[in-house]
Amino acid sequence: MDSITVAKSSGVDINFLSTTRSYDKICVCLCKENDRISKINSKIPGPKGLPIVGNILNVRGKRHLKYQQYFREHGPVFRIKAGVVERVVLTGYPILKEAFVDHADIFKSRFVKKKMFLANLYSLNNFSGIISANGDYHKNLKSVILSELTATKIKKMEVHINEESKRLCELLEKRANEGKEFVMNKYFNLFSINIILRFLFGINVPYDDLNESSVEVIEVIQRFFKLSSAPLLSDYLGVPHPFPERPPEFFKCYRKLAKHITEMIENYKTNRDGAGDEEHGPIIEKLLIELEKGNISKLGLLAICVELLIAGADTVGQTLMFSTIAMINNQSIQEKLYQTLNAAIPPNEDYSYSKYKLTIPYLSLVVKETFRKYPAGVLGLPHMTTEDVVIGGHTIAKGTQIIQNLYASHRSEEFWNQPDDFIPERFLEKDVTALHQFAVGPRNCLGSALAECEVTSAIATLIRNFNFINPNPTQPLNDEGDFSVSMVAPQTKLLVKKRYNLAF
Numbered sequence: 001m002d003s004i005t006v007a008k009s010s011g012v013d014i015n016f017l018s019t020t021r022s023y024d025k026i027c028v029c030l031c032k033e034n035d036r037i038s039k040i041n042s043k044i045p046g047p048k049g050l051p052i053v054g055n056i057l058n059v060r061g062k063r064h065l066k067y068q069q070y071f072r073e074h075g076p077v078f079r080i081k082a083g084v085v086e087r088v089v090l091t092g093y094p095i096l097k098e099a100f101v102d103h104a105d106i107f108k109s110r111f112v113k114k115k116m117f118l119a120n121l122y123s124l125n126n127f128s129g130i131i132s133a134n135g136d137y138h139k140n141l142k143s144v145i146l147s148e149l150t151a152t153k154i155k156k157m158e159v160h161i162n163e164e165s166k167r168l169c170e171l172l173e174k175r176a177n178e179g180k181e182f183v184m185n186k187y188f189n190l191f192s193i194n195i196i197l198r199f200l201f202g203i204n205v206p207y208d209d210l211n212e213s214s215v216e217v218i219e220v221i222q223r224f225f226k227l228s229s230a231p232l233l234s235d236y237l238g239v240p241h242p243f244p245e246r247p248p249e250f251f252k253c254y255r256k257l258a259k260h261i262t263e264m265i266e267n268y269k270t271n272r273d274g275a276g277d278e279e280h281g282p283i284i285e286k287l288l289i290e291l292e293k294g295n296i297s298k299l300g301l302l303a304i305c306v307e308l309l310i311a312g313a314d315t316v317g318q319t320l321m322f323s324t325i326a327m328i329n330n331q332s333i334q335e336k337l338y339q340t341l342n343a344a345i346p347p348n349e350d351y352s353y354s355k356y357k358l359t360i361p362y363l364s365l366v367v368k369e370t371f372r373k374y375p376a377g378v379l380g381l382p383h384m385t386t387e388d389v390v391i392g393g394h395t396i397a398k399g400t401q402i403i404q405n406l407y408a409s410h411r412s413e414e415f416w417n418q419p420d421d422f423i424p425e426r427f428l429e430k431d432v433t434a435l436h437q438f439a440v441g442p443r444n445c446l447g448s449a450l451a452e453c454e455v456t457s458a459i460a461t462l463i464r465n466f467n468f469i470n471p472n473p474t475q476p477l478n479d480e481g482d483f484s485v486s487m488v489a490p491q492t493k494l495l496v497k498k499r500y501n502l503a504f
């Protein structure tokens with residue numbers, strides 16, 4: 001499929017600036033459409049905004065905390081005017097289920113601003129990535145990628161996930177021997193990047209210590225996420241315009257990532273023997289076959305690989321950092337987990353997710369509580385209604401941007417007792433459907449099974465071998481996340497001590 005067809009199937013008219021007359025027509029058409037959406041949505045409660053910019057100024061900074069406050073003030077369905085973009089935010093499993101499960105067809109599309117000027121990320125990849133696509137193109141791509149992330153495939157890759165966990169332990173052993181405090185965050189990012197690259201390209205990135213190139217990739221991904229979550233220029237300008245939607249740095253970040261990934265694709269192709277191994281090869285093998293069949297373009301191949309790297313790396317890395325902070329601030333839980341793991345796994349055996357995931361209940365409780373308290377994908381990725389629809393008694397217009405307020409769903413008294421405390425045992429009683437860190441509905445996270453395996457394996461291996469300690473025990477570590485596409489854990493200095501018998 002060529003990129004123009006993909007762009008068009010995603011609702012974008014790429015020739016819209018060709019004549020002044022058609023530009024005028026588009027502006028009139030867009031204004032009419034915006035008026036209709038605003039009129040229908042005007043009955044939905046929400047914070048008052050300023051003319052033109054709407055609520056954009058109110059939600060600067062930690063947007064997830066603002067949305068939690070608005071949920072308290074306005075209820076589970078509230079409206080935000082983000083410039084000219086009509087946004088409706090849904091909070092709590094009951095309302096998310098009503099929308100994303102009971103009306104899945106109306107809510108599953110990604111938000112695409114019609115007729116926007118093609119100078120943002122989606123234009124760089126012509127809507128041919130997995131995250132930005134809609135319709136049949138997305139459906140086919142998703143089934144190709146999901147077939148590579150099944151429980152059976154993940155089980156086969158478990159040995160590599162354990163190897164990465166052990167490499168992380170080797171690094172920590174060095175730090176433990178030095179006896180000095182150090183910042184842990186980037187090590188977790190490197191861990192998750194390495195695993196994604198193994199799944200994608202089957203490559204084994206050197207894990208000696210943080211080198212310049214891996215640090216660059218980590219930093220570029222984080223910066224890219226940060227810039228991605230900033231408001232777009234077209235949020236303010238309701239009509240097509242010739243300005244880039246994002247600052248130049250955004251495009252620079254994408255190009256850097258694209259350069260790394262292009263090199264990896266080319267290396268894989270050079271070393272690919274014959275027709276390739278569709279059954280046992282890494283994800284890139286399946287994608288190259290799709291390229292050969294003409295189902296994706298070259299640009300699409302690159303976009304998909306970049307998106308899998310960014311979607312899979314920072315989310316897992318941040319989750320592990322938050323879980324370590326929680327373990328440090330709750331030493332009794334850390335100790336109980338250590339004792340439980342010790343009792344369940346023989347000293348000379350590695351932790352294995354497929355073997356132990358159902359037999360060490362306390363570990364699953366800790367992992368669930370980590371996902372609850374620190375939902376990395378704080379506000380999910382924007383969706384869009386494709387019909388007018390009534391949710392929670394409110395009519396939401398077709399074309400409205402829909403946000404899943406995952407953070408507030410996980411952190412509000414309306415749904416949880418003592419939501420700001422880390423209490424793994426709560427899941428002995430609580431229905432786990434209340435937990436939706438991977439979002440709700442058919443368009444939810446594509447890497448959830450892999451993420452669960454990575455997070456569980458890393459926590460088990462690290463806690464078996466090390467005690468994580470606060471260098472300044474009088475002051476609990478800060479665990480408040482910063483807003484980005486993936487919630488960012490504070491840069492955290494900590495100490496590690498080796499456990500009596502190292503098991504890696």
Ligand code: HEM
Nearest residue numbers: 131311312315376377380381438439443444445446447451
């Ligand atoms: C703790 C780890 C993770 C969390 C909390 C997380 C969370 C999320 C959330 C909230 C969404 C948005 C879903 C929606 O819009 O409805 C999402 C989408 C996505 N995630 Fe994850 N994710 C994690 C790990 C991963 C991993 C490891 C991968 C890669 C293999 C991945 C790949 C994706 C992709 C490709 C999408 C877009 C799916 C689509 O548009 O169809 N994620 N994730």
